[in-house]
Amino acid sequence: MRVGVLTGGGDCPGLNAVIRAIVRKAERHYGDTVVGFLDGWRGVLEGEFIELDVERMRGTLPRGGTVLGTSRFSPRMYEDGMERVRSTMENTGTEALIVIGGEGTLSAGVGVGEAGAANVVGVPKTIDNDIGLTELTFGFDTAVEVATAAIDRLHTTAESHDRVMVVEVMGRHVGHIATWAGIAGGATLTLVPEEPFDINAVAETIVRRHERGRWASIVVVAEGAQPKEGTLELPEPEVDQYGHVRLGGIGQVVATEIEARTGFDTRVTVLGHIQRGGTPSALDRVLCSWYGIAAIDAVHDGDWGSMVAFQGGEMVRVRLADAVVELKPVSPALYDVARTFFA
Known part of the structure; x- marks a missing residue:
């Protein structure tokens, strides 16, 4: 299978660790070819990508930023955005697209999937830890x-x-x-x-x-x-x-x-x-690796429109459309803990 990956929205510690995990299992376990679209959705809209393999991803586990670049472009910014995405998928022979991003990037992924422009699997990314239906997003720690x-x-x-x-x-x-x-x-x-x-x-x-x-x-x-x-x-x-x-x-x-x-x-x-910016923590490196493996597994299960999520100490899958309905606020119980120590 030929699988695409993009990183959208703000940069975040651990992005490279997620990409590395996807590439490692895709290539070594499934025999896939992985392509990375440059600068988030812009790369998909304009057909710009690079080939990714295990060798290319060596040394990226502790590296901050993203080797693919990122941006806040979205297919919704173009009248023919969905057609552009569909065309890129067809022209590059890409059968699935793993979208790594926050609320904006993932919401665009919902639209792309519902329009039938690409087979999408989402990975939640934000240091704000505000994506719904997952207890922890990488970069937060x-x-x-x-x-x-x-x-x-x-x-x-x-x-x-x-x-x-x-x-x-x-x-x-x-x-x-x-x-x-x-x-x-x-x-x-x-x-x-x-x-x-x-x-x-x-x-x-x-x-x-x-x-x-x-x-x-x-x-x-x-x-x-x-x-x-x-x-x-x-x-x-x-x-x-x-x-x-x-x-x-x-x-x-x-x-x-x-x-x-x-x-x-x-x-x-x-x-x-x-x-x-900078190097992801040990916890984030492990979490990122787990997210990446879970994402490529979801691709091979054909679980389109899903998002991998961390719940109860395990990786599960939820509906991507459900995850972006509303942001996850701070638990009132946790804020009460903080309030106990207020002067």
Whole structure:
């Protein structure tokens, strides 16, 4: 069988490990040929690809980024998008397409499959850990480790200067990274999109903490965190060329407001793309390898329109269309754990 692979959306630690696993089992076990489409859906739409084999993927297990490149292109951006996909599949003799991506990339895969343009199997990828029907997406563990290490370092400088440190982490619509890193890093407060915050309550909490002799405070803020209605005005966000809202900057807003309300020296650190780059953690390398093997197995079972998912310590298959219906929020029970340690 000739199998295609693409990586779409934002980069993520472990992408190469997934591709490597797909190629290894496809070539050595099934006798397949694997082609990698370049820059996500753009490569499929424009017919650009490279041949992948075990030799070419050597040394990529610990390597960050993606050897295939990625983009936020989608077949939906073209009137003849589905026909372009169908044409590429036919012209290259590609019988199946493994789509590795987040909500946007996988939703495009649903459309392609339903249009009959390609036989699609999905693999959930996002450091935000927000894809439905899977307990864990690869890249999340690495991102949390990076964020936690940063918070650990900021504790020492906050204590040295009696400062409040605001740490902005990724998390557009959900606060998984913020919640996990906040708990692991011993944050004073963690602000997430699921729980709109009152900036006055945030300031009062920090003041009470300082009155008890705790001068250094760490506030972790997910980039998509929102204030309660009527409590704080935020500037109108920009929109990129793909229609996505450009997030980021909430950390600076929160830091400015804390300092204005408390008088305490407050600084902000925005981790940004540091969380998405670099070497995947050991857990992510294992998870990626498992995802890749499960994906090529699904291809050979002809389980089109499925997504491989991690549930209950096992790899299972779910309907891709069901997985992208809604994003997976932070569990209220887990956020209650974080709240227990708020100052």
